[in-house]
Structures are given as C-alpha cells and as structure tokens.
Amino acid sequence: MYRLTTFRPKSFFAEFFKSLFFVDLIKGLIVTFYYQKPSENITEQYPKERPRVAERFRGAPRLNKDPETGETLCIACKLCQLACPIDCIEVGSEKVEKKNVLTTFTYDIGHCMYCGLCEDACPTPALELTQDFELASYNRDFIWDRTRLENGPEIVKYKK
Amino acid sequence: MVEYFVIPAVQIVVVFLAVSVMVAYMTYLERKVVAFMQARLGPMRVGYWGLLQPIADAVKLMIKEDIIPAGADKLIFTLGPVITLIPAFAVFSVIPFSGSQFSVFGYKVHLYITDVNVGILFILALSSIGVLGIILGGWSSNSKYPLLGSLRSAAQMVSYEVAMGFSVVSVLLYTHTLSMVQIVEAQKNMGWWFAVIQPIGFIIYLICGVAETNRAPFDLPEAESELVAGFHTEYSGFRFALYFLAEYANMILISSIAVTLFWGGWLAPFPNVKALAFLQVIPGLIWFLLKVYFFLYLYIWLRATLPRFRYDQLMRVGWKFLIPVAMANVILTAVLRLYLK
Numbered sequence: 001m002y003r004l005t006t007f008r009p010k011s012f013f014a015e016f017f018k019s020l021f022f023v024d025l026i027k028g029l030i031v032t033f034y035y036q037k038p039s040e041n042i043t044e045q046y047p048k049e050r051p052r053v054a055e056r057f058r059g060a061p062r063l064n065k066d067p068e069t070g071e072t073l074c075i076a077c078k079l080c081q082l083a084c085p086i087d088c089i090e091v092g093s094e095k096v097e098k099k100n101v102l103t104t105f106t107y108d109i110g111h112c113m114y115c116g117l118c119e120d121a122c123p124t125p126a127l128e129l130t131q132d133f134e135l136a137s138y139n140r141d142f143i144w145d146r147t148r149l150e151n152g153p154e155i156v157k158y159k160k
Numbered sequence: 161m162v163e164y165f166v167i168p169a170v171q172i173v174v175v176f177l178a179v180s181v182m183v184a185y186m187t188y189l190e191r192k193v194v195a196f197m198q199a200r201l202g203p204m205r206v207g208y209w210g211l212l213q214p215i216a217d218a219v220k221l222m223i224k225e226d227i228i229p230a231g232a233d234k235l236i237f238t239l240g241p242v243i244t245l246i247p248a249f250a251v252f253s254v255i256p257f258s259g260s261q262f263s264v265f266g267y268k269v270h271l272y273i274t275d276v277n278v279g280i281l282f283i284l285a286l287s288s289i290g291v292l293g294i295i296l297g298g299w300s301s302n303s304k305y306p307l308l309g310s311l312r313s314a315a316q317m318v319s320y321e322v323a324m325g326f327s328v329v330s331v332l333l334y335t336h337t338l339s340m341v342q343i344v345e346a347q348k349n350m351g352w353w354f355a356v357i358q359p360i361g362f363i364i365y366l367i368c369g370v371a372e373t374n375r376a377p378f379d380l381p382e383a384e385s386e387l388v389a390g391f392h393t394e395y396s397g398f399r400f401a402l403y404f405l406a407e408y409a410n411m412i413l414i415s416s417i418a419v420t421l422f423w424g425g426w427l428a429p430f431p432n433v434k435a436l437a438f439l440q441v442i443p444g445l446i447w448f449l450l451k452v453y454f455f456l457y458l459y460i461w462l463r464a465t466l467p468r469f470r471y472d473q474l475m476r477v478g479w480k481f482l483i484p485v486a487m488a489n490v491i492l493t494a495v496l497r498l499y500l501k
Contacts, residue, residue, distance in 0.1 A: 025465075025466070028465045028466065029461060029462075029465050031465075032197040032461065032464050032465045033197075033461070035196070035197050035198070035199055036193075036196040036197055037196075037199075038196055038201060041199065041200065041201055043200055043201045045204060
C-alpha cells in the first residue's frame, strides 16, 4: 500500500491568512458563479420537446396497413400469438375464399413486457412496436382492440 | 393632521405591498439562481420562463389543508408565525429608501416612512422579537423535531445577535447618532462608505446577518435533510406561508440594513468626487434597490455554494471567533478615533 497524496507541510502564516481572508470560500463562489450559463443548458423541456429514441426502441404496438390499398397487412397466421411468452395477443380469423382473413386482434398492453418477440415472429411487416413510450392512462383499458392498434400512437402536441 | 396620518398610511401601504411582491419574487429568484448554478434551469412551465411561479405557489399554500397536530396548544400554534412576521415587516418603517423628497399637493413627502432618533436600536430590538415566534412555534407543535429545531434556531439567533450588535457599534463610533438617515448622511460627509473604513465590521455583519435569518450555511435548524424541517415541520398551508414570508422579509431587511449602514444607503459610489458626478443622475432609490439586490444575490449565491455547518461548529464560530473579533474591532476603532482626531 502506498499513499496516494504526499503531505507537504504548508507554512503557518499562509494557512492562517488563507483562512482569515476566506480564500477557499471565494474560490468556491467563483466556481459556482461561472457555472451559470443558461444558454448552454441541455435540460429538455419535456412536453414541448420529446426525447429522441432509437429506431429499434420497443414501444406501443401497431398493426400496419398497406399504404396503397388501405387493407391490413396481417395474414392471421397466429405466429405472434404463439410467440408471446405472456399470452397477451389473441387473434381471430375466418376463412374467406380459402384464405384466412383477420377479424379481431386484441393486445393486452398491461401484461405486455415489450420484448419484441411478436414483432420478430411476424412474417409480414404488420405487427410493429413503435417508438411511443407515453402509455400512461387514467383508466384501466389495457386491452387494445384492432381499431386502436391500427390507429397507432397519438402524441399530444404541446405548444408551450 | 394630514402629514401625521394620511401620508404615513399611504407610505405604509406602498411599502407593505412592495415588500410582499419582493418576497414572492425572491422565492422565484432563489430557485432560478440556485438552478443556474447547478447547471439546470429551475421553474420554466408556469408563465414565460416560470415568472408566474410565485403566484402558483401562493395559491397552492392558501388552498392547502390546515392541520393542527393533536395535543398542540392551538392559540400559540396560531400566534407563532404571526409573532415572527410582524416585526419583520414593522422594521421597514425606519429604513430610508432614499434621501430625496418631493411635494404632493403642497405636503412634503420623503421616501422613508419615518426617521426615529434611535433607528438602529429600534431595529435590533424588533428583530429580537422574531426569535420568540420561532420558539413558540416549535414548542406548541407538541413534537420532538420542531422542539429541537426551534431551540437550536433560537440559540443560534441569540448568539449571532451579540456579534451583530458589536459590528453595528463600530459604525456608530463614526456617526455619533443612531438615526438611519443620519448614518447615510455621515457617509456622504466622509466621502467613503463605511464598508471601506470598517471592512472587518462589514464582514462580521454579513456573517451574522446570514446566521440571523437561518440561511445557508447556517441553516441546520431548518435543513430538510437533518431535522425534517425544523421548527416549521408541523405547519402547513397558510401558516407555513407566514413563516416563509417572515424568513424572506428578514432577508430583505438584513440586506437593507447592511446597505444603509455599510454601503451608503441611497448614495452613489464616491459621492463627493466631482468627476463622478454623472452617477448622481441615477436616483437614490435605484441605487438602494441595486445594492439590496446585490446582497440578496449574495445570499442565494452563498446558499448554492457552501455546505452547512454542524451545530457545534456553528456555535463555536459565533462565540469563540466572531464575538472576540467584533469586540477587538470596536476597541481598535475607538482607540484610533480618539488618537487620530
């Protein structure tokens, strides 16, 4: 073990006058004075400026639709239902002309752990976890049905 | 008749309103300055840059539930904040804001409410009454933390008042009068502010002033982390607002007295130097407010910078260091005044 600091004995008068004239106090005051730079501040004014999250951030789920036809991209294969470790997803389908067509799709965001396994399991770009993290609500309607999932996240814009 | 009742009444109302608004915006200023010094921004949401925050605070304090703890002495619990608040505001009647006077409808109106012959004595006496309110508040709360906090706070205030008195006496040796207006006039006659002639007295007055108002670094009795909240733990809603108001009014008071005694009141710097006569264009009231603002900023600056004293360290500084130094300063000044006449 070696000492990390060396003790150099300072002269008695230097120490005495430093404490008499509050030298260390004044040094501290100067430091805090120069810390005041509100123009360089990086505080994010939250409701006006939202934090920028990564593209791969796993937030609220969304059922995507085809941009040209407006029909859902989901093929009702139920792979997301199988992949979910918590069984949050319920997919309902019916056979129309020998093809599975999606009827109901419910997603329980209360139990969901946003692991993204359903997004990975989906063979089409239908199920996607968006970057919306503001999921707090005033009531307990945690089971989102198909319309709400297709609408996607609604971000309230604050002007001030 | 008019000049004894109507004019002072109007002046009192004006000063009361001005001090109340200043106290409210002191809270805002404190939060902003401490925030800037800590590399953050402070209140920003209420109004533009948070300027309406004091109004939000006032409304919040008024609509909060008023709780009186079980077993508390109701009358004294109610009286405590009032006893602290009234002297804090009453002393503003002898502080000279400016030396100029103007006439309204033929009556002479000066910019201070009154000028008593014993101004300094009146101020020291009334500021001692504030200690009583703190003791009563802590005792009547029927709870251990407020009791300890109030006793510590009272002991601290009493011990720093002695050194403050001595530093004030060292100024009085030059002015030969206790009247506040005459003290400022004496600084004008000497050409120097008393802070230059009596630097030790000024520093001691500043330290004692910070300790008197229970502000950092001497704020152990009301520190949030040490003693829950000291003597105002059990107070909520408007009663807490009264204690809060009294503390900030005391801060403004100590700053005003420091400005009057040591920094030349309403005088411009170097009042007798002809070359700097252009500084006299700015009215005395503005100089006074600028100087008081500097002292308030210094209070907040000290709060943001320094850690707090432990209670025994605090009492040691007060009794073993400040009082002997203040006494030595008085004796030295008296000897020098006598032999350098």
